[in-house]
Amino acid sequence: MTTNLPIKLEHLPNNLPLDGAVRIELVEGVPIFRASATVIERIETLMARSRESSLTLDEENELDRYGELDDYLSLVNRIMRARDL
Secondary structure, eight states: OOOSSSSEEEEETOOOOOOEEOOOOEETTTEEEEEOOOHHHHHHHHHHHHHSSSSOOHHHHHHHHHHHHHHHHHHHHHHHHHHHH
16 A cells, blocks of 8 residues: 655754664554654753743754654654554
8 A cells, every 4th residue: 555645854853863763662553653762852952942042043943843753753653543443
């Protein structure tokens, strides 16, 4: 079965680790893709800094790209769950 995703990632965050950025968990036999602890920690750091002061333009772009990646993983997970129904 081929599924065309309706969204396309143009860029990944510059600080995204090349290894271990995404982990896979089995939830009721369905593989679920989640950001790794390292990625979550970076997102939390950026969000905390944004609450305390303004982020640099590069940091804002990085945080936006993490948001896009999160949206993409959520979409993939919804597709995987729908296939299991």
